[in-house]
Amino acid sequence: MYAEVLIEYKVKSLDRSFTYEVPERLRDIIQVGMKVSVPFGNGDSLINGFVTNLKYDSNLGNLKKIVDITDTELVLNEELMKLGQYLSDTTLCTLISAYQTMLPSSLKIKTIQSNFQKYETYLKLKMPKEFIKSYLTELKGKNQIELLQVLLETEKVLKKDFSPSTVKTLLNKGLIEEEKVSTYRIDREDVKDSKKITLTVDQQNCYDEVVANLHVANTYLLHGVTGSGKTEVYMHLIEKVVKSSKCAIMLVPEITLSMQIVNNFYRRFGSDVAILHSALSQGEKYDEYLKIMRGDAHIIVGTRSAIFAPIKHLGIIIIDEEQSESYKQDNTPRYNAIDIAKWRSDYHKIPLVLGSATPTFETYARSLKGVYKLLTLPKRVNDAKLPVVKVVDMAEEAKCRSMVLSRYLKERLQERLEAQEQSILLLNRRGFGTLVSCSACGYTFKCPNCDITLTFHKSSNALRCHYCGYFLKKPALCPECKMPEIKDAGLGTEKLEEQLHKIYPEARIVRMDADTTSKKGSHEKIIQDFKEEKYDILLGTQMISKGLDFPKVTLVGVISADASLNIPDFRSGERTFALLSQVAGRAGRSGLESEVVIQTYNPDNFTIKMVEVGTFLKNYQYEMSIRKKLKYPPYFYLVGIKVCSKVYEDASIEATKVYQHLKATIDTESIILGPTTAGVFRINSIYRFQLVIKYRHDEKLVDALKQIDAMFINHKTVYLEIDMNPYYI
Ligand code: ADP
Ligand code: ZN
Numbered sequence: 001m002y003a004e005v006l007i008e009y010k011v012k013s014l015d016r017s018f019t020y021e022v023p024e025r026l027r028d029i030i031q032v033g034m035k036v037s038v039p040f041g042n043g044d045s046l047i048n049g050f051v052t053n054l055k056y057d058s059n060l061g062n063l064k065k066i067v068d069i070t071d072t073e074l075v076l077n078e079e080l081m082k083l084g085q086y087l088s089d090t091t092l093c094t095l096i097s098a099y100q101t102m103l104p105s106s107l108k109i110k111t112i113q114s115n116f117q118k119y120e121t122y123l124k125l126k127m128p129k130e131f132i133k134s135y136l137t138e139l140k141g142k143n144q145i146e147l148l149q150v151l152l153e154t155e156k157v158l159k160k161d162f163s164p165s166t167v168k169t170l171l172n173k174g175l176i177e178e179e180k181v182s183t184y185r186i187d188r189e190d191v192k193d194s195k196k197i198t199l200t201v202d203q204q205n206c207y208d209e210v211v212a213n214l215h216v217a218n219t220y221l222l223h224g225v226t227g228s229g230k231t232e233v234y235m236h237l238i239e240k241v242v243k244s245s246k247c248a249i250m251l252v253p254e255i256t257l258s259m260q261i262v263n264n265f266y267r268r269f270g271s272d273v274a275i276l277h278s279a280l281s282q283g284e285k286y287d288e289y290l291k292i293m294r295g296d297a298h299i300i301v302g303t304r305s306a307i308f309a310p311i312k313h314l315g316i317i318i319i320d321e322e323q324s325e326s327y328k329q330d331n332t333p334r335y336n337a338i339d340i341a342k343w344r345s346d347y348h349k350i351p352l353v354l355g356s357a358t359p360t361f362e363t364y365a366r367s368l369k370g371v372y373k374l375l376t377l378p379k380r381v382n383d384a385k386l387p388v389v390k391v392v393d394m395a396e397e398a399k400c401r402s403m404v405l406s407r408y409l410k411e412r413l414q415e416r417l418e419a420q421e422q423s424i425l426l427l428n429r430r431g432f433g434t435l436v437s438c439s440a441c442g443y444t445f446k447c448p449n450c451d452i453t454l455t456f457h458k459s460s461n462a463l464r465c466h467y468c469g470y471f472l473k474k475p476a477l478c479p480e481c482k483m484p485e486i487k488d489a490g491l492g493t494e495k496l497e498e499q500l501h502k503i504y505p506e507a508r509i510v511r512m513d514a515d516t517t518s519k520k521g522s523h524e525k526i527i528q529d530f531k532e533e534k535y536d537i538l539l540g541t542q543m544i545s546k547g548l549d550f551p552k553v554t555l556v557g558v559i560s561a562d563a564s565l566n567i568p569d570f571r572s573g574e575r576t577f578a579l580l581s582q583v584a585g586r587a588g589r590s591g592l593e594s595e596v597v598i599q600t601y602n603p604d605n606f607t608i609k610m611v612e613v614g615t616f617l618k619n620y621q622y623e624m625s626i627r628k629k630l631k632y633p634p635y636f637y638l639v640g641i642k643v644c645s646k647v648y649e650d651a652s653i654e655a656t657k658v659y660q661h662l663k664a665t666i667d668t669e670s671i672i673l674g675p676t677t678a679g680v681f682r683i684n685s686i687y688r689f690q691l692v693i694k695y696r697h698d699e700k701l702v703d704a705l706k707q708i709d710a711m712f713i714n715h716k717t718v719y720l721e722i723d724m725n726p727y728y729i
Contacts, residue, residue: 001021001027001030001055001057002020002022002052002054002056002057002058003019003020003021003036003054004017004019004047004052005017005018005036005038005051005056005066006049006050006052006099007040007047007048007049008048008100009040009096010159015096015535017052018040018049019058019060020036020038021064021065022054022062022065022066023065023066024439026066026069029069030051030054030066030069031051031054031075032052032053032054032078032164032673033050033075033078033080034050034051034069034072034075034080034101035048035049035051035069035070036048036049036050036051036067036070037049037066037069037070038065039064039065041043045688045724048070049096050076050096050099052067053351066384068334068719072081073293074290074293075310076102076310077310077312079312079344079347081096082347083344083347084099084342085098085716087333087345088333088420088725090335091333091334091724092334092702092705092706092709092722098333101308101310101329101333101335102310102408103310108674116199118183118185119181119182119183120158120159120178120322121180121181122156122157122705123151123156123157123158123159123167123176123177123179124151124156124179125148125155125175125176126174126176126177126711127138127174129152131476132148132151133152135175135529135584136148136149139164143162143166144166144169147162147167147170148175151176152702154291156179168326168405174532180502182289183287183289184290186275186284186287186288189357191201192457198230199229199232199233202377202378202379203229203232203377203381204475205375206222206233206376207233208234209335209373210237210316210353210375211237212315213351214240214241214315214350215350216350217345217346217348217350218351218354218372218373218498219342219354219362219371219372219373220351220352220372220373220374220375220378220461221322221354221355221359221363221366221367222354222355222375222376223356223357223374223375223376223377224355224377225357225378225585226376226380226386226388226584226585226586227380227381227549227585227588228357228377228379229381229506229550230320230355230377231264231320232381233355234250234318234320234353234378235264237316237351237353238316238318241315242269242272242298243679245298245313245600246298246313246314246316246350247292247299247311247313247314248298248299248300248314248315248316248317248319249300249302249306249309249314249316249318249341250265250299250301250317250318250320251302251304251306251307251317251320251341252301252303252320253320253321253324253326253547254277254301254303254305254324254326254635255277256279256517256543257279257546257548258301258547259508259523259524260527260549261547262275262283262301264714265299265301269299269545271296271297272297272299273297273299273301274288274289274291274292274297274300275288275300275301275302275305276288276302276309277302277306278303282718289309289310291372292310293331294446296590302326303326304329304337306325306515308340309338309528315348316351316353317341317344317345317350317351317353318352319337319338319352319353319355320355320356321355321546321547322338322355322356322363322376323358323359323360324546325728327347327724328725330723330727332595332721334722336725337455338354342677345429354372357581357616358363358577358581358582358616359572360574361623361624361627361633362633365624365634366634376616382590382591383591384589384590385588385593386584386588386614387556387584387587387595387596388594389584389611389612389613390408390598390613391603391608392406392408392598393600393601393602394560394684395601397599403420404496404559405500405503405559406597409597412557412595412597415539415555416536416599417506417556418644420536421553421554421557422530422536422537422550422552422554423536423537423538423554423555423557424435424540424553424555424556424557424559424586425537425538425556425558426541426545426556426583427492427496427498427540427559428493428541428563428579429455429482429490429491429541429563430459430466430492430493430494430513430514430515430541431456431457431464431466431493431515432455432488432489432498433455433456433488433489433491433492433495434455434456434459434488434489434491434601435453435488435489435490436453436454436455436456436486436489437486437487438481438486440478440483440485441478441480441483443481444578447465447467447470448470449465449467449468449682449684449685450465450470450682450684450685451682451683452465454459454470454472455492457494458466458494458495458498459494459515461474462474467680467683468684474486479691481663485626491560493511493513493515493539493721494511494515496539496559497509500539504536506678507536507537508535509535509536509537510526510535510538510539511536511539511540512526512539512540513536513543516553517543523543525581526538527548528589530550531550533552534638542579542583544583544586545579545586546582550586551590551592553589553591553594554587554592554593554594555594555596556584556586556594556597557596557597557598557599558583558597558598558599559599560599560600561576561598561608562601564576565569565608566608567701568628569728570626570630573606573623574619576607576620577607577610577616580608581614584611586594594700607619610622631694633725635696636671636694636695636696637695637725638693638725638729639722639725639726640690640691640693640721640722640723640726640729641690641692641693641705641708641720641721641722641723642689642721643655643658643675643688643689643691643718643720644686644688644689645686645717645718646685646687646717646720647688647718648687650718651688651689652687653713654715655674655675655689656675657711658708658711659672661704661707661708661711662708664690665703665707666693666695666700666701667695667698667700667701669695669696669697670695670701671693671695672691672692672693673692673694674690674691674692675691676688676691677690678690679728690729705722706724709722
């Protein structure tokens with residue numbers, strides 16, 4: 001018997017299968033999709049690979065043998081093997097990196113894992129009960145008697161609950177024996193919430209429409225305003241699917257932002273839930289996969305890569321906050337989980353539900369055209385009203401020296417403190433001052449590796465680069481003119497927190513950003529404490545904008561809407577609207593009167609105006625008219641190409657070559673922009689030139705891209721990043 005094995009080798013030109021002989025002892029267990037360990041190259045070094053085919057004869061002589069199977073339980077099934085091919089074809093990645101993306105990284109370890117599974121040891125009686133009972137009358141040891149009596153009643157106990165010496169004595173006497181049972185590292189009690197929520201009429205309509213077609217590969221957009229009860233619809237759908245013994249995948253943007261949802265799922269479905277995300281330990285992740293493969297969990301809640309969960313009987317896929325950029329992976333393979341979800345929905349003939357208050361315009365356009373089915377939840381549940389939005393012109397405020405908090409926002413915050421209601425403030429920049437310079441000579445601190453300025457972090461008294469992590473202690477003197485005149489300007493969350501303490505000395509304030517949530521569990525703690533009203537004001541970066549459901553929040557303040565607005569990307573209008581609506585949606589969720597205050601230097605900007613009146617549709621129509629004129633998605637598709645090198649000249653020369661090759665090969669209707677320098681030109685000492693292709697139908701495109709990709713396989717100083725449908729350009 002022979003196996004074709006796709007090996008885990010980083011070299012692109014070796015992305016193919018090699019034939020190995022299957023040793024006698026593995027013949028009965030080996031399957032296509034299993035991971036095996038094989039010798040590769042000269043010498044005896046071992047490498048892992050996936051079995052892609054099994055056959056009974058081979059005309060090749062002198063073949064090496066497979067050494068072992070790395071895991072007999074985690075196997076890529078036929079569906080996932082095909083999906084890997086699709087992933088490789090559509091993102092232009094190697095087949096091996098596609099397969100590696102689909103299984104947990106614990107399996108990427110290059111050694112054979114014989115004992116990765118976790119076991120719990122139990123004790124049980126070895127002799128018949130009657131015998132034990134009569135034996136008990138003669139026995140002296142108190143602890144031994146106790147353990148035997150427990151076993152007479154309960155059959156099985158955990159070994160670690162009893163004293164090792166007692167256990168050992170009884171084992172030696174041959175009265176009891178051990179039993180090893182495979183267990184899971186994350187083990188939820190199977191307690192389910194009996195309280196069942198009745199859907200509102202709107203929710204019920206959405207639910208009914210999906211349930212009427214559970215065996216059709218439809219994609220739905222569930223477009224519901226913030227607080228309209230989308231999560232409840234998801235849970236009802238999942239319940240329905242699970243009742244018929246099928247499984248569900250529910251994707252959430254980031255696990256830390258979604259703990260409230262995850263906990264709701266645990267409460268509703270108990271141990272039938274498996275979670276998959278990058279913050280799990282390797283062991284935990286491995287166990288969650290086992291639960292799924294063995295059918296011990298039917299509901300998978302997870303982030304992007306959970307879309308590859310190895311489920312045989314999939315019944316529904318749900319993607320919450322579908323506009324979230326976290327669904328797009330920004331390194332190889334550059335896939336979008338929504339595309340993978342569509343593929344799997346087609347494969348299994350099941351519904352895919354995309355949920356959002358602010359869907360991407362691509363998604364919304366498809367739902368208006370009928371490609372996706374549109375389901376809407378136009379109102380909040382329990383008659384809760386959406387908050388009133390007030391826009392404050394900061395140019396006016398600057399005249400009165402109210403640079404950080406406008407007079408209006410200050411008063412509203414004061415009112416909330418007096419009424420013992422809570423407030424949330426969004427400022428999308430962490431750190432203290434965002435620009436550090438010498439006021440004597442004008443010297444500005446920049447990152448030596450990246451083309452951006454350093455941010456001052458007061459708590460660590462350091463200047464940091466938010467791209468590459470470079471930092472230095474804040475010097476006392478300017479490195480240029482040696483004067484003690486180093487000042488910081490600009491506003492980050494750390495400075496905002498300090499100022500709030502000054503203005504409201506009595507208020508209890510908590511900050512949530514990448515700096516205060518780096519420790520495991522700190523994020524959950526802040527959310528829990530805020531929910532329990534241990535704080536009056538929560539301030540933070542966009543981390544606070546999504547998913548949170550706090551009944552007592554009646555005021556949301558956006559300190560500066562301009563940072564997001566000023567990003568030079570064709571999607572910035574779409575994204576600013578989404579961000580502001582999301583954060584605004586945190587207010588007034590339990591029916592209390594609520595308000596949102598947006599501070600900006602661009603009060604007349606169209607997007608800001610649309611947020612003010614709260615019309616997604618008008619903002620959509622306006623932005624779409626621009627996209628049509630400028631030939632952007634959804635009217636055109638995009639490809640982003642980055643030509644990267646530590647050597648400036650090499651990157652520059654090769655970028656021009658890439659342009660010339662594309663120009664000569666792709667369809668003349670397609671448009672090539674660039675090469676230009678990428679947004680931040682140099683990151684981590686790497687120069688990045690960028691080209692963008694806009695196209696509608698271009699049959700020559702994929703081949704052309706493969707050709708330029710091949711041009712760089714063996715290049716010493718330059719590498720290429722090709723991104724089909726990039727999120728950012
Ligand atoms: P969304 O995800 O649309 O922002 P959620 O699903 O978080 O909204 O729902 C908002 C709140 O309304 C939650 O506290 C939820 O428990 C509650 N809720 C949802 N549906 C119902 C219902 N049918 N009856 C009562 N409360 C509901
Ligand atoms: Zn840097």
